[in-house]
Every structure is written in structure tokens, then in C-alpha cells.
Amino acid sequence: MSIPQTQQAWRATAKGAPGKVLRLDNDVPVPVKLKKGEVLVKVQAAALNPIGYKLMQLLPGFVLKRPYIPEHDFAGVVVDSNGTEYQNGDAVYGFLTVPLFMQTRQGTLAQYIRAPTTHFIRRPDDIPPTQAAGVPLAAMTAYQGLFQVAHLEPEQRVFINGGSTAVGSFAIQLAKAIGCKVTATASGKNEEYVRSLGADEFVDYTKGPLHTALAENSPSPKYHVIFETVGLVDTALYTNSEAYLAPGGVFVSTGPQPKGFDIAGIGKLLWKVFLQPKWLGGTKRTWKMVSVAEKREDLQKITQYITEGKVRPLVDSVYGFEDVPKAYERIMTSRATGKVVIKVDSEAE
Numbered sequence: 001m002s003i004p005q006t007q008q009a010w011r012a013t014a015k016g017a018p019g020k021v022l023r024l025d026n027d028v029p030v031p032v033k034l035k036k037g038e039v040l041v042k043v044q045a046a047a048l049n050p051i052g053y054k055l056m057q058l059l060p061g062f063v064l065k066r067p068y069i070p071e072h073d074f075a076g077v078v079v080d081s082n083g084t085e086y087q088n089g090d091a092v093y094g095f096l097t098v099p100l101f102m103q104t105r106q107g108t109l110a111q112y113i114r115a116p117t118t119h120f121i122r123r124p125d126d127i128p129p130t131q132a133a134g135v136p137l138a139a140m141t142a143y144q145g146l147f148q149v150a151h152l153e154p155e156q157r158v159f160i161n162g163g164s165t166a167v168g169s170f171a172i173q174l175a176k177a178i179g180c181k182v183t184a185t186a187s188g189k190n191e192e193y194v195r196s197l198g199a200d201e202f203v204d205y206t207k208g209p210l211h212t213a214l215a216e217n218s219p220s221p222k223y224h225v226i227f228e229t230v231g232l233v234d235t236a237l238y239t240n241s242e243a244y245l246a247p248g249g250v251f252v253s254t255g256p257q258p259k260g261f262d263i264a265g266i267g268k269l270l271w272k273v274f275l276q277p278k279w280l281g282g283t284k285r286t287w288k289m290v291s292v293a294e295k296r297e298d299l300q301k302i303t304q305y306i307t308e309g310k311v312r313p314l315v316d317s318v319y320g321f322e323d324v325p326k327a328y329e330r331i332m333t334s335r336a337t338g339k340v341v342i343k344v345d346s347e348a349e
């Protein structure tokens with residue numbers, strides 16, 4: 001396959017909302033100079049993540065220089081294997097971590113990307129690129145949060161706040177895959193979706209404060225793990241958790257992720273989870289955060305679950321490459337169920 005010198009890529013040109021700062025450039029150099037251990041991938045599909053628009057809106061230019069190519073998840077084909085274990089033509093999928101992206105300012109909303117082999121694996125034929133692209137970042141966050149941060153074990157009980165978020169909906173499926181009992185939240189319209197993923201019990205978070213509902217219906221035994229996948233800054237679910245989280249149980253969060261700055265909220269959370277001593281009313285439960293890392297073995301395991309039919313890739317919507325701003329509008333509603341995917345190659349299945 002001949003590799004062009006220039007390509008199309010979306011670039012963020014300033015700090016701000018995607019609809020205002022994104023530009024589709026036609027003359028971006030293809031990154032043909034590869035380091036040892038990197039390959040060149042022709043991107044077939046990419047997927048959006050909340051971190052994409054949060055970095056775009058929050059990080060000042062001295063931290064993240066513009067223009068840069070946003071986003072992390074990809075599925076594609078190796079077109080320069082650069083002496084690695086891969087062959088040209090291999091189908092692959094993975095994600096470019098935030099620390100890597102901060103160094104390179106190269107995200108996945110481009111026709112060609114450089115990718116270190118540590119950040120992707122081979123993609124089986126039965127997971128088409130538009131489905132595969134949405135798996136890595138969200139499913140690995142769920143996998144690492146449940147099993148490596150909270151150490152969830154078979155047959156335990158887990159409460160997932162945000163059962164219809166991308167992370168939460170992978171978490172439901174992964175917890176069920178090892179035989180756990182799962183309770184998950186969403187708004188009422190998503191009850192069927194969350195149950196179709198395997199949730200045994202459902203709580204509509206719009207009906208009243210969650211901590212009250214949980215305290216009133218605390219399971220026996222109590223939950224072993226609470227996985228907060230919404231990005232709440234509100235501390236009530238944690239500070240009241242002695243009523244429904246077992247002693248020794250873990251409260252794991254994808255991180256307080258306000259859409260803008262919320263210094264007071266973050267300050268309160270830090271006080272509640274790290275600083276307030278237990279004798280001064282501090283919560284007698286462990287609070288931990290998951291920060292997704294590039295562990296190929298985790299994506300291998302998730303891929304195995306997918307091929308075994310225990311986990312299914314979740315696609316909310318698929319947009320053409322020219323419609324990236326519309327795709328951001330969709331993910332920024334915080335109402336998507338599954339991943340918002342971009343067909344970078346119009347031929348991609």
C-alpha cells in the first residue's frame with residue numbers, strides 16, 4: 001500500500017468547545033518517521049471519550065500546545081510494521097494514553113497515526129473496526145477499576161453508578177462474566193439497556209438521592225465494591241457508604257470529572273476521601289481512583305470475552321469523518337448509551 005505524504009486530520013486550534021476550535025486540515029504530514037517499537041497505522045475508526053473534549057476545553061496552551069490532533073481510541077491496519085512483531089496489513093486496535101498523547105500531541109482523529117506496539121493488540125476479524133474502536137479505553141478502565149483497583153472477586157456484589165456510561169456498561173458485563181451480582185443505576189429510560197447488559201437490579205438515580213435509596217435497601221451481605229463511573233464530584237455516595245458498602249469494601253471512582261472548574265467540590269472530595277480522620281467523622285471505607293493504563297494483556301482478556309460472547313462492544317452512534325463536530329455534540333450531551341464512533345475510513349465496516 002502506498003503511503004501518502006499528507007493526510008486529513010482534525011486539529012484543535014485553540015482552547016474551547018469542539019464546535020468552535022476544531023478544524024479539518026487536509027495537509028497534515030503523515031508521521032512516517034517512526035521510533036523503534038512504533039508502527040504506522042492507517043486508522044479505520046476512532047471513538048470519542050469525555051477526556052477528549054475536557055482536555056480541549058480546560059487545558060491552557062502552555063500545558064497543551066495547539067494545534068493538536070485529539071482523541072485516543074482507534075482501530076486500523078498496520079501499514080509500516082517497522083521491524084516489529086507485526087506485518088503490514090495486520091488489523092489492530094488500542095488506545096493512545098493521555099501521557100503519550102501529551103508528549104506527541106497526536107490523537108486518533110487522523111487518517112494515519114504512529115502507535116507504539118505497547119498500546120494496541122491484533123483485532124479479530126469478527127469485531128468490525130467501528131465496533132472495536134470504542135472498546136479499548138472504556139473497557140480497560142472498567143476492567144482495571146473492577147479487578148485491579150477494587151479486586152472484585154467472583155460471586156461478590158457490586159454496585160455500578162452509571163450503568164449506561166460506556167465505562168459502566170462494560171463494567172456490568174465484565175462483573176457478570178465472572179459471576180458477580182450487579183446493581184446498576186441510570187435514568188429510567190435506560191433500565192432495559194442496563195438490564196440487557198446483565199444488571200440484576202436497577203436503581204433510577206433521578207428518583208431521589210442515591211445514598212438514601214441504597215441505605216434503605218442495603219443488600220445482605222453489603223456491596224463488596226462500589227464503582228462510580230459517572231465522574232461525580234458530589235461526595236454523598238461515598239460519605240454515606242458505611243450503610244451499604246461492606247467493611248473492607250472498596251469505593252472506586254473514574255475520578256471526579258466536573259465539566260468545568262469546581263474547586264470547592266474537588267476540595268471537599270479531597271478532604272472527605274484523603275484528609276478527614278476517621279475520629280473526626282471520616283468515612284470508614286476505602287476510596288480509590290482508577291487511571292486507565294496501557295496493559296495489552298487486559299485488552300487481550302477483554303477481546304477473549306468479546307469473542308466468547310460474554311461482552312459486547314457498545315456503539316451509541318457512528319459518524320462520518322467530516323461530521324466530527326456533530327459527534328462531539330452527541331457525546332457532550334452525556335446521554336449516549338455506548339460509544340460515539342467516527343468512521344475515519346469511509347469504507348470501514
Ligand SMILES: NC(=O)c1ccc[n+]([C@@H]2O[C@H](COP(=O)([O-])OP(=O)(O)OC[C@H]3O[C@@H](n4cnc5c(N)ncnc54)[C@H](OP(=O)(O)O)[C@@H]3O)[C@@H](O)[C@H]2O)c1
Pocket residue numbers: 049050051137138141161162163164165166167168185186187188189190205229230231253254255257290291292331334335336337338
Ligand atoms: N479515570 C479514567 O481512567 C477514566 C477513563 C475513562 C473515563 N473516565 C471518566 O468516566 C466518566 C464516564 O465516561 P464514559 O465515556 O463512560 O461516559 P459516557 O458514556 O459519555 O456517559 C453517558 C451516560 O452517562 C449517564 N449518566 C449521566 N449522568 C448520570 C448520573 N448522574 N448518574 C448515572 N448515570 C448518568 C447517561 O445515562 P442517563 O441518560 O440514563 O443519565 C449516559 O448513558 C467520565 O467522567 C470520563 O471522563 C475516566
